Amino acid sequence: MFSKVFLYTDRGRLYCLSRLAVRKYSTPSYIHNPGSAPLKCITLGRLLEEAATKYGDRPALISRAQNQVLTFQQVLKQADKLAAGFRSVGLNPGDRIGIWAPNISEWYLTNMACGRGGFVLVNINPAYLVRELENCITSVGVKAIVCPHKFKNHDYYDNISELAPELLKHDPGKLKSKTLPSLKTVIITDKADLEGTFNFGEILDKASDGDINSIKNMQDYLDPDGLAHLQFTSGTTGKPKAAMQTHFHIVNNGNSVGKRNELDKKHQTICMQVPFFHVYGTVISQSAALNHGATLVLPNLGYDPDKALDAIRDEKCTVIYGTPTMYVDLINRQKVRKEIISPEIAVSGGAHCSVNLFKEMKEVLGVKKVKSVYGLTETTAVVFQSLFDDDEYHSTSSVGYVSEHIEAKIIDEKGTIVPRGTPGELCIRGYCNILGYWENEEKTKELMGADKWLRTGDTFVLEEDGYGKIVGRLKEIIIRGGENIYPAEIENFLNAHPDILEVHVIGVPHERLGEEVCAFVRLAPNSTFTLEHLKSFCKGKISHFKIPSVLKVIDAFPKTTSGKIQKFKLLELMK
Incomplete structure (x- = not known):
């Protein structure tokens, strides 16, 4: 016998869940965006052929270090x-x-x-x-x-x-x-x-x-x-696994993310600071550009903020791609060089974009819009992203709204959907989920069950308006004296301090409390920031148990080539 269904709407769309699944909650952390346009059933090769027919002699790729332009x-x-x-x-x-x-x-x-x-x-x-x-x-x-x-x-x-x-x-x-x-x-x-x-x-x-x-x-x-x-997988937590992505995955995720990044509005020229080998390079960059006829500009063979600034100026780039760390570097160079540039959109992925960084991207780089993207290798690339008209609050406090043709839900440790606004593990279901890991059935089953819900391992909050927030990785949660602490919350708060260029928070072993909060920070030049300054900045603004008791100043963070912080290496540094 079927259980009764629970109906509700979100942004004008109607959804239903079994009452057993949502229990007493008035608004469950479940959302489905069916999209308005059908998915494309073509290969990457066909997509390239369509782009060549439609865009012809328009530059597809500009490799500045190689002095090459390919239409x-x-x-x-x-x-x-x-x-x-x-x-x-x-x-x-x-x-x-x-x-x-x-x-x-x-x-x-x-x-x-x-x-x-x-x-x-x-x-x-x-x-x-x-x-x-x-x-x-x-x-x-x-x-x-x-x-x-x-x-x-x-x-x-x-x-x-x-x-x-x-x-x-x-x-x-x-x-x-x-x-x-x-x-x-x-x-x-x-x-x-x-x-x-x-x-x-x-x-x-x-x-x-x-x-x-x-x-x-x-x-x-x-x-x-x-x-x-x-x-x-990018190797932020250990040995990489090989995720299997199909043509269908890559073509359609690129098409979706390209629309949200407004590549379909006009001919966009993208300054691509991110590496090709990562999904930011293969899907968010290459596939999206093919879908919408955008020009990819490679500032240099490797990452170099000065070369990126040169490219934005010389090629008149309208869009910039990068991680928050890359934008910190780019802003610092622009403050010194004061180049005449006019990019319209900055797309940030790989980590959360702080309020301070968001403002500096607008003020120093002159961009009109800052867009966030959130996703995983295992979901092909993007599953949450900024909408066209997001205000500053939604651009800085969230990773955007769920992408087209994708379902998302937030569950507790028992697998029950939690109410909106409550942290839990983000799960994704849709065309974007990978086939699995190459010849690794055990890890594939851990990732995705028979119901096709993919467990991201990310602690996430789905707000009442359908926007998503990253709280942290499940394995990164700090348990201090029985209190659950989410590193991302502290990082976002500390990023507002003018002396802090970049901060990452980890849990370190503590004999009595189990774990204590440690903040690794990269500081502005000539800063004299200390642990006492940090505690004073936090006092009365965040709960006392969340205030870091350990401060480590660092010149550079251990990162993957795609710019993601390897927090397990920070713990190794502490040890």
């Missing part, structure tokens, strides 16, 4: 040549091709070629060293890898040779390695002539007209629900 038509042409070249050296649809590189045009073209040729792109952090690389290659069976010879102090070729010394003895494309048994082909993006490798240009030149036509003809047979990317 949408040129990207399609090069992607088909590259895909055909991959086929000519023995790669077949479904094979995994690793891309291990900074932000270079070859990264972008490799992604597009994989979309056109049915290969699976494996995104590898360019900062990874030998053992991390080995895990990536062996865990998913990478057959070919595309990388530069060197970047900064990193010798990629030497790293591969250390793992597979057989590379020096075998012909290109015929590697037989004991340590890396799946790897057969190494493709170097530079013009260096290195033993056992192909050059990127050489692969392009291998494609015949017939090979290119076969790539064009196969577009009708590639499955939008087929695997497109293996995206390693």
